[in-house]
Amino acid sequence: MAKLSPEVAEPARLELEAVSAGYTNVLALDSVSFEVPHGAQVAVVGPNGAGKSTLFKVLVGLLPIRAGQVFIHGQPLGAHTDCVAYVPQREEVDWRFPVTVRDVVMMGRYGKQGWFRRPNQADRDWVARSLDQMGIAALANRAIGDLSGGQQQRVFLARALAQEPHILLMDEPFTGVDASTQEATLSLLEELKSRHVTVMVSTHDLTMAAQRFERVLLLNHRLVAYGAPADVFKPENLRQAFSGQFLTLEGQGAVVVDECCPPGEEHLHDHTGQGGEHA
């Protein structure tokens, strides 16, 4: 099995060619094509149920592809077993499971260890460094169920670091966490940029997408727009992606009314000034 390091001539990258996928007859992803160059950082935005999570699940091999092809390092999906890491949404994890913070981060090394090899010093060093980097070294021996939401997210970010991924996928890392965790996540993105790790982040925060990412992918089952924030966040693109949730305000650009919370505790996220002229 080929294990390419990011330094080899062929750049680390991700290509999708007309990929369709979905659980039911309704396609969650409909013929989506795009390319992410080596080390780029992409914000994936779109309304709820636009297929953002589906896209990530396809990329980690959790969901079969109905049509089309995915290439990583120019090879079909599955040729690399250890180069894609995924930071799940917090609701996807059983927090009552009896594992410690250190245990969870060590799971990030399993891909390198295979089924049977015991952790060696290099694994332990990676775990320690990752814990340190996310500022949770002091929590290493705590049960994950005892942590706050932000701390739990940092555990999964540390695990993703320990995986030494070439491509890192983060599903809504900015939703429902405290400001210091948001900050830690953003500084992690900086760090990953210097390591040339390719990153895709799904988010509801269009302002953050516009300000902190060099590329934005606007998704609503189909690919609506992909490129620099200034080119993507144009009223016609936003209207196409968010349809009913999109309001044009005279003279002030536009507002996307996007739900980021479970129904019931709905609040409105106003992302003013997302017109191309502002971003």
Next chain:
Amino acid sequence: MLEWLLEPWSFAFMQHGLLAALLVGILCAVIGCYVVLRSMAFLGDALAHAILPGVAVAYLLQGNLTVGALVAAVAVAIGIGFFSREGTVKEDTAIGILFSAALSLGVALISSIRTSASDLTHILFGNVLGVSSGDLLFTALMAVGILGLVMLLYRPFLVISFDPVLAATLRLPGQFLRYLMLILLALTVVVSMQTVGVGLGAALLVTPAATAYLLTRRLARMMAISAVVGAVSSLIGMYLSYYTIIAPGAAIVLVATGFFLLAFAWKRVRG
């Protein structure tokens, strides 16, 4: 006092019974950790009851009852996996259907057998005092084999239980591992049939593991504590049964339940 403690073990049937009960207690307790963590308590109970038709058919054909139980348990385990594959039917629904179907089939077969069928009573409630050397050897081999696999596959089993998404990222064969876990559970239930019978099989799977879950937050430690609870329950249960008239299977389960209540109270008091 020493005499009181040693007296039961002067009988060969008590020695065999104790060894079998200890092996089964430890085996069920360790597998039971996954049963508790993966919310498979209902499944464990279902498997225990589902082996009834296999045993009844084996009895009718005058074959080996254990082999009959084994075939039925594995068939039901695979059946549950098959019906709930890709969410066609929810897993607990599939379990409910297959479990009651198998149990009905077992009852139908048993009611058609016109003997006093004391063997079948033993299957329902266990017969730990009638363990032969052959039975003991079988129990020991199964226990060592199953526990060996659980230890060898500790890491993949942990990952598919805790984080199926990571398991997929690591390209672990999730489907295969889930089936394997079901089959190991089925085998465990069959092995425990002799000690506590199909009626109480689920208790040995769930109670020690649930006790350990209250006391620790690490899986390896939970397995160790659960095994100790299972073994000690078996030991005390055998004494209880020897010095009273309580059936051994019931005594063991009652002792384990006592440990669970103690752990529960301790957890509550500590907050």
